[in-house]
Amino acid sequence: MHRYRSHTCAALTEGDIGKEARLSGWCHRIRDHGGVLFIDLRDHYGMTQCVIDPDSKAFKLAETLRAEWVVKFDGKVRRRPEGTDNPELPTGKIELFIADIEVLGEAGELPMPVFGDQEYPEEIRLKYRFLDLRREKLHQNIMTRGAVVDSMRARMKKAGFFEFQTPILTASSPEGARDFLVPSRIHPGKFYALPQAPQQYKQLLMMSGFDRYFQIAPCFRDEDPRADRLPGEFYQLDLEMSFVEQEDVFAAMEPVITGVFEDFANGKPVTKKWPRIPFAESLRKYGTDKPDLRNPLVMQDVSEHFRGSGFKVFARMLEDKTNQVWGIPAPGGGSRAFCDRMNSWAQGEGQPGLGYIMWREGGEGAGPLANNIGPERTAAIRAQLGLKDGDAAFFVAGDPQKFWKFAGLARTMLGEELKLIDKDRFELAWIVDFPMYEYNEEDKKVDFSHNPFSMPQGGMDALQTQDPLTIKAFQYDIACNGYEIASGGIRNHKPAAMVKAFEIAGYGEETVVERFGGMYRAFQYGAPPHGGMAAGVDRIVMLLCGTNNLREISLFPMNQRAEDLLMGAPSEVTPKQLRELHIRLNLPQN
Numbered sequence: 001m002h003r004y005r006s007h008t009c010a011a012l013t014e015g016d017i018g019k020e021a022r023l024s025g026w027c028h029r030i031r032d033h034g035g036v037l038f039i040d041l042r043d044h045y046g047m048t049q050c051v052i053d054p055d056s057k058a059f060k061l062a063e064t065l066r067a068e069w070v071v072k073f074d075g076k077v078r079r080r081p082e083g084t085d086n087p088e089l090p091t092g093k094i095e096l097f098i099a100d101i102e103v104l105g106e107a108g109e110l111p112m113p114v115f116g117d118q119e120y121p122e123e124i125r126l127k128y129r130f131l132d133l134r135r136e137k138l139h140q141n142i143m144t145r146g147a148v149v150d151s152m153r154a155r156m157k158k159a160g161f162f163e164f165q166t167p168i169l170t171a172s173s174p175e176g177a178r179d180f181l182v183p184s185r186i187h188p189g190k191f192y193a194l195p196q197a198p199q200q201y202k203q204l205l206m207m208s209g210f211d212r213y214f215q216i217a218p219c220f221r222d223e224d225p226r227a228d229r230l231p232g233e234f235y236q237l238d239l240e241m242s243f244v245e246q247e248d249v250f251a252a253m254e255p256v257i258t259g260v261f262e263d264f265a266n267g268k269p270v271t272k273k274w275p276r277i278p279f280a281e282s283l284r285k286y287g288t289d290k291p292d293l294r295n296p297l298v299m300q301d302v303s304e305h306f307r308g309s310g311f312k313v314f315a316r317m318l319e320d321k322t323n324q325v326w327g328i329p330a331p332g333g334g335s336r337a338f339c340d341r342m343n344s345w346a347q348g349e350g351q352p353g354l355g356y357i358m359w360r361e362g363g364e365g366a367g368p369l370a371n372n373i374g375p376e377r378t379a380a381i382r383a384q385l386g387l388k389d390g391d392a393a394f395f396v397a398g399d400p401q402k403f404w405k406f407a408g409l410a411r412t413m414l415g416e417e418l419k420l421i422d423k424d425r426f427e428l429a430w431i432v433d434f435p436m437y438e439y440n441e442e443d444k445k446v447d448f449s450h451n452p453f454s455m456p457q458g459g460m461d462a463l464q465t466q467d468p469l470t471i472k473a474f475q476y477d478i479a480c481n482g483y484e485i486a487s488g489g490i491r492n493h494k495p496a497a498m499v500k501a502f503e504i505a506g507y508g509e510e511t512v513v514e515r516f517g518g519m520y521r522a523f524q525y526g527a528p529p530h531g532g533m534a535a536g537v538d539r540i541v542m543l544l545c546g547t548n549n550l551r552e553i554s555l556f557p558m559n560q561r562a563e564d565l566l567m568g569a570p571s572e573v574t575p576k577q578l579r580e581l582h583i584r585l586n587l588p589q590n
Contacts, residue, residue, distance in 0.1 A: 007021055007022075009041055009042055009047055011091075014093050017079055026069070027040075027066065037062050044139075047089055051095050058098060074098070075100070077097075116135075120132075123559065137552075138552060147264070151263050166217065168194060202532060207527055214237065218234075230554060230557055234537075242530045244530065253486075254274055257486070257535065269426070271428040279435065284326075287409070289484070290431070293427035303323075309374075318397075327394070328393065330393060333414065355395040356392055361390075455474045475489040483543065484536075484539075487534060491532075494523070541553045
């Protein structure tokens, strides 16, 4: 028999009854039932109930065992007593009657429990992550993550993509987030950077004649953390394709992402045919460029019903043609208490309030807005929004460029509060036609709104003849349940068009050559049309695991202050290390 085990803790079944077996694992839970000890033994694979009574020669040792001690049990497999089966476990019909025990590793007093999935302070969980990872839910999440990556990799290879690994030490990028810099010992005063994404390398692969590339790529950005973005590093399914248009990327990737979701949805419905929603339409209908389509609420422009009305606040706003009034339907929200609660919520968000109309029994509109605009306009709003008795509508007014984000938050809040969101499904969509440029109010200049390497719709002609703020790009995102899970575009592969695109944003050709010299040089020697995208592995796994925090699907994450509490990073280094790197510290004064 093997030194440590003949079976794993998930392997024994009724077919093994009467056989000798050896198990090794952690003491998950120990229960004393009238002198008989029941020990749930756990390993990576599962759990087996083990039993020992006072007649056993190993009983005295068994009494010393504590939670999370690592032990080896020898014994005989037997049928559990009638009525004590556990259908939740593969081993739920048997138990191991212990004959001999060996302690393989003692455990000190636990700083946090492993049994159960109760909440525990994050600081303790991250400092003792090796204990946290023993907990059933988190352990399963990590295994799901590995299986999701396997599914992605298999589907990409089946779709004709080839896996490559691009460099981790690279040049600093001037665009996007802050780089993590790595000092060079050999080249004093110079630094490498960890890649924010393999963007330039994957485009260079297309220049090099490779047709379809992918990798599960680590990316590094020195950004402030938040729940759906880990500090430091994250992983993405990165890909690029040559000789493609936007539709080709969609046709290649939609089955891959849909298939991955279907593999791990546990029977929850997954969108079969993804809608394609233009960016501007997404903002107008949902107040976001990553809409949660499980929420059925769709906002509409109801400006005409307030123009010239008795509600002077909105009527005066609408004298400026830039301004609009958007209506957000609220089925089932037609009570004074609910409307007042939403109004208080809006004030808590820094807004003056949230106007509303309620429709009670008999179809009459109620509330200050209804009283001011009259029954005809109130009825017209109700008809446009498709509302009935017992419903309400909420209104946001002003310049849509300034209020759309708040309107989107209000739509989400209404969907949650009125329990309109079907949480047991995955709704996927393409968001398309992103603007190529936006106006930067802070710097008073036109700037790139998304990815500067994207091809403008209309190509060079659009760059030369159109108002930059009207140019759309071949850029697209994938949205799922209120999260952006992928972003990509068709690339601007023509040197003259690339220079012109950067000129509009205030960068001269010399800047393009200086900052993107490798890629710009490659474009001079026969660049194929190409495009691709990157899907966030972490966010996809987060959604599939039913959590809203990336720390619940990552092995050893940092905390909100970008600290690794387990390994003690970031840490100070020795004077010798600094001298070797030709670095002197200039620390801030307290």
